[in-house]
Amino acid sequence: MDFDIFNGDADGIFSLHQYRLHRPTDKTSLITGVKRDVCLLSQIETISNASLAVFDISLDSNRASLLKLLSQHNKITYFDHHYAGTTIQSSALITHIDHNPDICTSLIVNEVLHGRYDLWAICGAFGDNLHHPAMQIARTYSLSKQQTNRLQQLGELFNYNSYGSAISDLHFHPGVLYEAIRPYKDPFEYLENSHHIDDLHLAYQEDISLALKQKKMKMFGRNRVYHLPALPWARRVAGVFSNLKAREDTTLAHAIITENPDETFRISVRAPLEHPFGADTLCNNYPNGGGRAAAAGINSLPRNMLDGFLDKFQSFPPWQ
Numbered sequence: 574m575d576f577d578i579f580n581g582d583a584d585g586i587f588s589l590h591q592y593r594l595h596r597p598t599d600k601t602s603l604i605t606g607v608k609r610d611v612c613l614l615s616q617i618e619t620i621s622n623a624s625l626a627v628f629d630i631s632l633d634s635n636r637a638s639l640l641k642l643l644s645q646h647n648k649i650t651y652f653d654h655h656y657a658g659t660t661i662q663s664s665a666l667i668t669h670i671d672h673n674p675d676i677c678t679s680l681i682v683n684e685v686l687h688g689r690y691d692l693w694a695i696c697g698a699f700g701d702n703l704h705h706p707a708m709q710i711a712r713t714y715s716l717s718k719q720q721t722n723r724l725q726q727l728g729e730l731f732n733y734n735s736y737g738s739a740i741s742d743l744h745f746h747p748g749v750l751y752e753a754i755r756p757y758k759d760p761f762e763y764l765e766n767s768h769h770i771d772d773l774h775l776a777y778q779e780d781i782s783l784a785l786k787q788k789k790m791k792m793f794g795r796n797r798v799y800h801l802p803a804l805p806w807a808r809r810v811a812g813v814f815s816n817l818k819a820r821e822d823t824t825l826a827h828a829i830i831t832e833n834p835d836e837t838f839r840i841s842v843r844a845p846l847e848h849p850f851g852a853d854t855l856c857n858n859y860p861n862g863g864g865r866a867a868a869a870g871i872n873s874l875p876r877n878m879l880d881g882f883l884d885k886f887q888s889f890p891p892w893q
C-alpha cells in the first residue's frame with residue numbers, strides 16, 4: 574500500500590501530481606487537509622511496511638510521527654520547502670528539502686524529474702506567490718500571455734481553495750481537486766474539461782470583494798495590517814488577500830488578522846516581497862507560530878498578545 578501525504582494547497586497538489594505522473598500507482602491512499610493542517614503524518618502513524626510520499630509539509634512539524642513511521646519499517650520520500658530542523662539519518666528516508674525563499678515544493682519535484690511536467694510546476698509556483706520562477710519556466714515554453722494567465726489562475730484558485738479552519742470552510746476537498754487533475758498530463762486540457770475553476774473563480778470574486786472593503790488598521794509604522802471578521806469567507810480569502818496586498822506594495826510587510834471562532838486570532842504575515850526574510854523568525858516567537866522566511870503565520874494568538882505582536886511586527890529588524 575502507498576500513502577500520498579500532501580498539503581491541501583496548490584503547491585501540495587501539483588507537486589504530488591507531477592510525482593505520480595512519473596510514478597503512477599493505483600493503490601494509494603490520499604492524506605490531506607486544509608492548508609494549515611500540516612501535521613498530517615500523525616493521522617497515519619500506526620501504519621507499517623508501507624511506502625509513503627510526502628509533499629509540502631514541514632518535516633520539523635512532523636518529526637515525532639516521522640521517527641515512529643521509520644521505526645515501523647516504512648519507506649518514506651519527502652519533498653518540502655518549509656523549516657526542517659536537524660536532519661534525520663535513515664536509509665529508509667529520502668529527502669528533497671530546500672527552504673530557499675525562491676523555491677516551492679512543486680519546483681523541487683520539477684527539478685528532481687528534470688522538468689518533465691513543468692507546466693504543473695508553474696501552477697504550483699504561482700499558487701505559492703512565486704511569480705518570478707513561475708514566469709522563468711513559462712518563458713522557456715514561449716507561452717502566450719493568455720496561456721500564462723490561465724496557469725496562474727489555476728495555481729491561485731487551488732491555493733485560495735485551501736484556506737480555512739476546517740474542511741467545511743472549503744469549497745472543495747483538496748483530495749477532490751487532486752483526483753480531478755489526476756488524469757491530465759497537460760493543465761490546459763484539464764482547464765478545458767473542468768468546472769472547478771469557474772466555480773472557484775466566482776466564489777473567489779465574492780470573497781475578495783468583501784475583503785477589499787476592509788480598511789487598513791490605523792496604527793503607527795509603515796507596514797500594513799488588516800483585520801477580518803470571524804466568518805468563513807474571511808478564513809478562506811485571508812491568504813490570497815495577503816498575497817495580493819504584498820504584490821500591491823512590495824516594499825512593505827503585511828499582516829492579516831482573522832478572528833477564530835474561539836476568539837483567538839489567526840495571523841498571516843508576509844515579508845516585503847523585495848526583502849523576503851524574517852516572517853518565520855517573527856512568528857516562531859509565538860505559540861502555534863511557524864512558516865517560511867517569506868510567508869509565515871500564527872494559528873491562534875491569544876487576544877492579550879495582539880498588541881505586543883503588532884509592536885514587534887512594525888519594528889521588526891529585517892524590514893527596517
Ligand SMILES: [Mn+2]
Nearest residue numbers: 584629677678
Ligand atoms: Mn508550498
